[in-house]
Amino acid sequence: MAKIWYLGHSCFHLEIDGVQVVTDPFITGNPKASEIKLKDVRADVILVSHGHGDHIGDLVELAKQTGAHIITNYEITTWLEKQDITNSRPMNHGGNYAFEGLHFKMVNASHSSSFPDGQYAGNPGGFVISGQNDCIYFAGDTSLTYDMKFINDDFNLDLAILPIGDNFTMGPKDAARAAEFCGASRVIGMHYDTFGFIEIDHQQAKNEFDAKNVELTLMDIGEKLEF
Ligand code: NI
Ligand code: MN
Numbered sequence: 001m002a003k004i005w006y007l008g009h010s011c012f013h014l015e016i017d018g019v020q021v022v023t024d025p026f027i028t029g030n031p032k033a034s035e036i037k038l039k040d041v042r043a044d045v046i047l048v049s050h051g052h053g054d055h056i057g058d059l060v061e062l063a064k065q066t067g068a069h070i071i072t073n074y075e076i077t078t079w080l081e082k083q084d085i086t087n088s089r090p091m092n093h094g095g096n097y098a099f100e101g102l103h104f105k106m107v108n109a110s111h112s113s114s115f116p117d118g119q120y121a122g123n124p125g126g127f128v129i130s131g132q133n134d135c136i137y138f139a140g141d142t143s144l145t146y147d148m149k150f151i152n153d154d155f156n157l158d159l160a161i162l163p164i165g166d167n168f169t170m171g172p173k174d175a176a177r178a179a180e181f182c183g184a185s186r187v188i189g190m191h192y193d194t195f196g197f198i199e200i201d202h203q204q205a206k207n208e209f210d211a212k213n214v215e216l217t218l219m220d221i222g223e224k225l226e227f
Contacts (some may be wrong), residue, residue: 002134002159003226006219008033009054010140010190012161013041016131019100021045023138023161024055025062032194033221038062044100047129048072049140050113051079051121054194060085071097071104075122079115093125103130107151109142111169134158137182141191144174144181152183159227160184163191164205164216165198172205172216179214186215186227 003015010024011033022043027033038058043066049055056076063070063085070080070088077090089097091106098104104127111124126139128151137151137160151157162178163169169191170178179187187209192200202218209216219225 001226002131002136003224004188004219005224006188006221007036007041008221009194010049010163012138012188012190013043014129014136016129016134016136017101019044019102019131021047021102021129022062022068023047024049024140025059026054026057028061029053029057030194035222039065042066043068045102046070046072047104047127047138048076049109049126049138050111050124051076051115051119052113052141053116055141056115063087069099071099071106071127073106073113073122073125075113075120079119079121091125093123101131104128105130105154107137108145108147109140110145111141111143128155128157130155136161137184139163139178141169144170144178146181148178148181152181155183157182157184159186159188161188161190164189165192165194165200167197169198172200172208176208176212176214176216179209180212184214186217188217188219192218 005013074090077088113121113124
C-alpha cells in the first residue's frame with residue numbers, strides 16, 4: 001500500500017513501506033501550488049530527474065530542512081556538494097540502488113538537462129521504485145521512447161507517473177502509448193497545466209488513455225490517494 005500526495009507539477013510525496021520519497025521538488029516557484037507549504041513536507045529520500053528549474057526549485061531548501069538522502073545523477077550531486085549538501089547518491093542510466101528497503105533503478109529519459117544558470121546538469125532520467133508490494137515508475141520529463149518496453153520486461157508496475165503536458169514532454173496520446181510500453185494499467189499524470197505551454201484538455205487526455213484501457217488519474221494539487 002503506497003500513499004501519494006500531489007504537490008504540483010512533477011512533485012509528489014510518496015510513502016512506500018513507511019519510507020517518504022519526494023520527487024522533483026518545485027513548490028514555492030509554482031503559483032498553482034501556493035496552498036502547499038514547503039515546511040510541511042517531510043522526506044527520507046528526494047529523487048531528482050534532471051536539473052531544470054521546475055524540478056529543482058526547492059531542492060536545496062528541502063534537503064536542508066529534511067536531511068533527506070538525494071538520489072539523482074552525478075552532475076547534480078556534484079552541484080549539491082558545492083552547496084554543502086553531501087547526503088546524496090550519484091547515479092546514471094541503468095544503475096540500481098537499494099536504500100531503506102526500497103530499490104531504485106535509474107532509467108532513460110529523452111529530454112535535456114541544465115541548471116537554471118545554463119551549467120550542464122548531466123543526463124535526464126527517470127526512476128523505477130520498488131517496495132515490498134509496490135512498483136512505481138516515475139518517468140521525469142521525457143518523450144515516448146522504445147526503451148520503456150524494457151521496464152515492462154523487468155518490472156511488474158502497479159503505477160506509472162508520466163508527464164502528459166505536451167510541448168516539453170510527451171502529450172497525452174504518446175503518454176498513453178508509454179503506459180502500454182511500460183506495462184502500466186494505471187497512470188497518474190504530471191507536468192501539465194502549470195504554465196501556458198503545457199495546458200491540456202483533461203477530457204481529451206482521459207479519452208486517449210481510455211482508448212488504451214489505461215486508467216488515468218489527474219490529481220488535484222494537495223490531494224492524497226492510497227492505492
Ligand atoms: Ni525539464
Ligand atoms: Mn520540466
